[in-house]
Amino acid sequence: MDTVVQIIVSGLTLGAMYAASAIGLSLVWGAMGVLNMAHGALLTIGGYASYSAVLQLGLPWYLGLPAAMIVSFVVGLAIYHIIFRFMYRHPAFETNVIIATVGLAIFLEQVTLLIYGAYPFPQPFSIEEGFYVSSVFVRFQNVLILILAVVTMLLVAALLSRTRMGRAIRATALNREAAQLMGVNVGRVFAQVMGIAGVVAAVSGVMLSSITTLAPTMGYDPMLKAFIICVIAGLGNVPGALVAAFVLGLFEAVVQFAVGVRFGFPALLALVIVALIWRPYGVFGRRQVRRV
């Protein structure tokens, strides 16, 4: 019984971490056709912003998250104004932006390293208490991550489906030229998406660093996992990414226990390959259609 509970708890924890990482990446991918390779760096900035707000500015721990959201929102907008604004009209935008964001990720990582050093800091936005399910200890923090991942996804979905801004984003995602002809300011839509992606990344960064740690390279692994989740869910499918994250998290936990921890990630990749052979546009994806 304990074993089953432990695997479910571990699987949900992994799934929540993957979901938290994947939502922002999926949003940008779906809305702009941009594989934002600096997404991991945005997570990192969010995590460190919370740390600085609490431990350097002396704010209460619970204000770490809003502080991180503000900082990452500004950084997201800055990325648009410094890089994307000059690139998105070019026909090769979707390819060029991958290279540009790889460079940006390296730059942001080095800036983080210069400011904070390589020393791993604990995230102050963290709840250490927990409760037992059978004999398995579950931290409130893990539950909070799970809830926040779901809530963030619901908020992003509501924003996209129920607001004027969301309609403009969806219109741009479906057909940029047609949206432009209908009076949508595509540049502003891109800026809005990057701002929202920054906010979502901040939530992810604070949550992830609360059960891992703060380090300049902390965004690499979540970025990789988020990429896999987005591919298997279908490019830009935010609700699909959430479901895929939890399914893959549970699958990985089962493999880790039954076969061996080192086989968890390879098995996950094997599952992705099988899924893509079966559904080339992702399990929840549709041919030639971008959804947000």
Next chain:
Amino acid sequence: MIIRRRGTRREEGARKRFLESRRNFMKGAGLAGFGAAAMTSGLLADINDGARAEGEPIPVGGCVPLTGWAAADGLSFKSGLELACEEINLMGGILGRPLAPVFEDSKEQGADNIIPAMQRLIDRHEVHAIINGYNTGAVTAEYDTIADAGVPYLHHNTDIVHHETVGSDPELYFSNFMADPAEYWYGEGFMKFISDLNDTGKWEAPNRKVAIVTGSQNYSVVIANAMRDSAEKYGWEISLYETVVVPISEWGPTLQKIRNDPPAAIAITHWVPQDLAQFMMQFVPNPTPSLVYMQYGPLLAAFREIGKEATNGVLFATVVGALQDEIGQDYFQRFNSKFGESASPLTGSQPYDSCHYWAIAAAMAGGTGAPGEFEQNEKVCDRIRRNIYRGVQGATAFVLPYQAARTYPTETRDPSLGMPHQFLQVHNHLEQGKLIAPEPYETAAFQIPPWISG
């Protein structure tokens, strides 16, 4: 081709004084001949015989990770070498020539970072020695660069591959020294340590099982394999051998396997402090009555800062690090007063001790050698091989032919002939770990971990 410069008149004077001084020292101390022990750096001042460090500076290289994942340690290595050079210069440098440390960044420590950095130290800075902490990625690929230049290279890579490389051609790699024991010794040393705890009644093992959890890096795997291979010799059996992919923060499946078959001891050879802290935070709420040993990570304060109370009772070890005895405490004070309380003297001691060791050897050999000056560098390296140095990390003595530091007590039972394999335990997460073994260096007693004692 590098042509040796002629010494200045001041250097020649210092060299003459050195020769007279050395004759007097050897005669007086009765230490001439093989195995002569260079006990302290005071020896260097004696050899310099009052010479002031005013001659042409001797460039000393440090190839250290100033950026990248190991930058925190890299800065400590840089500080350690700077402090050593400063102290040596106060003692007259090497025969009146001051040391001038220069650094190149080994970044992420891949061979593609390390070899060009070493080459720059040799070609651009013409260093007379390269003295490092650790660089993990080259796996002796840089040894050929050193072999071409011939300058002494003292590092702390803690890598068993060094034995094979240098042992395969000691003549070619005559100037490559690993100034700490290989990581292999962590494995057997751990088995001996828990056996000693059990045999002396300090701890009563509930069974003879050990669970080993390793990361996927070569360093972790070598140690885990050494534990597995030496377990039988000490009467232990391996109940679990699990390899985890790093980074890892969710330890649930691994912990469940451990709980399903509780061992007497859990040994984790993965070394990243934040991952290890997460293990303890998930282990302590539902523990097994097992000792927990972790590799390297608990040496860093980040482990205790992240894991807090859950880290109390954790065992860890290092085959190289500053001791907590009088010599070590004095060094800690000097290091922290120069670099601040947040500086890390524990790892800075690696290049610190090796720089002193090399400086004494060079002074005894009649001076340093630039790249390409093989004859002089041979003399310096010969002195390094013959000397035994008692520094802040204990005794450094090289095992031939592979020129790696001997470990105590697993490889020798004489503490004056080997670098202590230090076992430490977190007694209070707000303080550094306490040194609990080996004798005679221990400063505190082993404590039964709180999750066992209740």
